[in-house]
Amino acid sequence: MSVEYVEKVYNRYSSFYDVVFGKVFHAGRELAPELLDLFPGAQLLEVGVGTGLSFPLLPRNIQITAIDLSQKMLDLAKKRAHSLALRNIELIKMDATNLNFPDQAFDRVLAAYFVSTVPDPVKVVLEMKRVCKPGGLLVFMNHFQSENRVTAPFEKAVSPLFYRLGFRTDLNLRRLMDQCGLEIETREKVGFLGNWTAVRCIVP
Numbered sequence: 001m002s003v004e005y006v007e008k009v010y011n012r013y014s015s016f017y018d019v020v021f022g023k024v025f026h027a028g029r030e031l032a033p034e035l036l037d038l039f040p041g042a043q044l045l046e047v048g049v050g051t052g053l054s055f056p057l058l059p060r061n062i063q064i065t066a067i068d069l070s071q072k073m074l075d076l077a078k079k080r081a082h083s084l085a086l087r088n089i090e091l092i093k094m095d096a097t098n099l100n101f102p103d104q105a106f107d108r109v110l111a112a113y114f115v116s117t118v119p120d121p122v123k124v125v126l127e128m129k130r131v132c133k134p135g136g137l138l139v140f141m142n143h144f145q146s147e148n149r150v151t152a153p154f155e156k157a158v159s160p161l162f163y164r165l166g167f168r169t170d171l172n173l174r175r176l177m178d179q180c181g182l183e184i185e186t187r188e189k190v191g192f193l194g195n196w197t198a199v200r201c202i203v204p
């Protein structure tokens with residue numbers, strides 16, 4: 001996977017993304033506001049915002065900066081923000097591998113169904129950590145590699161097949177957290193079959 005390839009894939013997905021991935025990922029997005037523990041005036045960064053399916057779920061009394069690599073996904077997010085009359089959202093085309101924000105700029109950072117779509121998840125999570133204030137929260141919703149000894153090797157073996165679709169199936173949560181110097185504060189399974197995991201970390 002390269003960043004350019006992922007951008008092309010999601011530009012292509014944009015026209016049917018909400019139909020295919022709207023409901024499937026909804027349970028995790030619904031959990032986001034509670035896990036983010038938002039307060040009035042909080043500065044939230046959402047990385048890999050996609051078409052902005054989280055917008056109706058987030059309070060209006062916070063300031064949201066939302067970035068994505070795909071212009072076509074961002075165009076749909078912009079339409080959604082407009083149709084919901086949201087004026088607290090700034091949308092920016094940006095690669096999360098190199099966030100163009102100063103250190104400690106945000107109180108909260110949300111990555112919903114995102115870290116397994118990037119070629120270098122460690123670099124991206126380190127960037128999320130860098131731009132979040134100490135004591136701030138990073139929230140992830142994602143499919144992480146199973147800890148089951150039978151399923152885990154299978155997910156690793158098939159992962160390259162999924163690269164073409166713009167994501168991987170073998171992202172190991174514990175290794176990722178260790179490599180980024182983060183500790184898991186809370187972790188829970190989400191979705192009908194518990195295929196996804198919601199993780200919250202406090203930035204040290």
Ligand SMILES: C[S@@+](CC[C@H](N)C(=O)[O-])C[C@H]1O[C@@H](n2cnc3c(N)ncnc32)[C@H](O)[C@@H]1O
Nearest residue numbers: 010048049050068069070073095096112113117
């Ligand atoms: C599976 S979608 C998730 C979208 C949204 N968060 C949701 O809950 O539906 C992944 C999104 O991450 C974006 N993305 C992938 N790699 C990226 C990168 N390096 N920087 C910024 N956005 C990226 C894709 O363009 C896509 O919109």
